[in-house]
Amino acid sequence: MTAALASTQGLIAAAVLLLLTAAAGWIVTRWVTAYLNHRRVLDHPNERSSHSAPTPRGGGIAILAVALPLAATVFWLHLPGMTIWLAILALTAGLALVSWLDDLGGLPVALRFAAHIASVTAALWLLPDNLLVLQGWAPLWLDRLAAGLAWVWFINLFNFMDGIDGLAGAETVAICVGLFAIVAVTGDALGTSAIAVAQASVVIAGATLGFLILNWHPARVFMGDVGAIALGYLLGWFLLLLACWGYGAAALILPAYFIADATLTLVRRLVTGAAIWRPHATHFYQRAVQRGLSHARVTRFVAAGNCCLIAIALASTQVVTRTGDILCLGGAALIVGWMLVWLARAPANAQT
Numbered sequence: 166m167t168a169a170l171a172s173t174q175g176l177i178a179a180a181v182l183l184l185l186t187a188a189a190g191w192i193v194t195r196w197v198t199a200y201l202n203h204r205r206v207l208d209h210p211n212e213r214s215s216h217s218a219p220t221p222r223g224g225g226i227a228i229l230a231v232a233l234p235l236a237a238t239v240f241w242l243h244l245p246g247m248t249i250w251l252a253i254l255a256l257t258a259g260l261a262l263v264s265w266l267d268d269l270g271g272l273p274v275a276l277r278f279a280a281h282i283a284s285v286t287a288a289l290w291l292l293p294d295n296l297l298v299l300q301g302w303a304p305l306w307l308d309r310l311a312a313g314l315a316w317v318w319f320i321n322l323f324n325f326m327d328g329i330d331g332l333a334g335a336e337t338v339a340i341c342v343g344l345f346a347i348v349a350v351t352g353d354a355l356g357t358s359a360i361a362v363a364q365a366s367v368v369i370a371g372a373t374l375g376f377l378i379l380n381w382h383p384a385r386v387f388m389g390d391v392g393a394i395a396l397g398y399l400l401g402w403f404l405l406l407l408a409c410w411g412y413g414a415a416a417l418i419l420p421a422y423f424i425a426d427a428t429l430t431l432v433r434r435l436v437t438g439a440a441i442w443r444p445h446a447t448h449f450y451q452r453a454v455q456r457g458l459s460h461a462r463v464t465r466f467v468a469a470g471n472c473c474l475i476a477i478a479l480a481s482t483q484v485v486t487r488t489g490d491i492l493c494l495g496g497a498a499l500i501v502g503w504m505l506v507w508l509a510r511a512p513a514n515a516q517t
Contacts, residue, residue, distance in 0.1 A: 225392010
């Protein structure tokens with residue numbers, strides 16, 4: 166069945182689905198933006214901001230309003246007896262609600278973090294014991310602990326990286342396109358669950374593209390925690406499944422830039438004694454904007470780098486040996502390292 170995804174008809178169907186959901190995402194984002202403006206749910210500029218005018222915050226509601234019902238339909242059609250998928254979408258919606266309340270007025274850090282941990286723990290408890298992120302290299306309890314820590318970090322780093330116009334949306338599209346491509350080229354090896362994830366990824370990518378039309382620089386609406394946290398949770402689940410299916414290298418490569426920028430920035434702040442729980446503007450992409458590069462230029466540059474990472478992730482699925490994984494991870498590290506150096510040092514007149 167996965168072979169059909171890579172056929173001409175399968176690719177045309179995916180393209181049509183992408184365009185239709187993008188149109189729906191654009192329409193709903195316009196409605197949500199008008200509502201946010203009316204209710205004065207605005208992100209006001211401060212010393213850490215990368216924008217200069219009050220902008221509606223919470224546009225991620227539009228992505229979820231389009232993507233979650235369609236993704237639920239996809240999973241129900243392909244896997245009618247496996248309620249775990251609907252449970253994951255319900256947990257995503259619950260986490261989005263908590264994050265929306267945070268967008269409205271701010272919630273204590275401990276409460277937000279507890280919601281992340283609870284959502285991750287519930288999902289991992291539902292995960293069948295035969296699906297192992299570390300592929301049997303560790304006992305089940307350690308496998309689940311490692312997966313949980315990685316997933317919670319991914320949720321938060323995805324939110325941290327939503328700091329300039331278009332960046333988190335472009336990353337969402339890149340990861341979803343990468344997931345679809347991997348399932349399409351791996352043939353029938355991954356089964357029906359993978360087909361459902363691939364089609365759900367198309368739906369999420371399309372809804373996000375529609376949102377990006379209004380989120381592109383200069384943004385008329387921001388994603389907000391409601392979007393970034395929920396997308397980080399859902400994409401993190403998909404990437405964990407990819408690792409469980411035996412493609413751990415690809416699961417690391419697809420989001421490698423976001424992981425590297427957020428993690429290295431956290432380490433640097435720890436070393437310098439900064440309060441890591443406080444908002445800041447010291448990520449590599451933020452420093453590039455502070456030097457004069459436009460939001461659009463930085464986002465285009467990261468998107469171009471992500472295209473290279475998708476290609477390397479695809480290569481890693483075709484060379485399923487330890488040596489092949491190491492080579493592909495090394496290639497991804499070189500790409501990401503170059504991206505970080507460029508963002509840290511490129512002059513404002515640099516061409517991408």
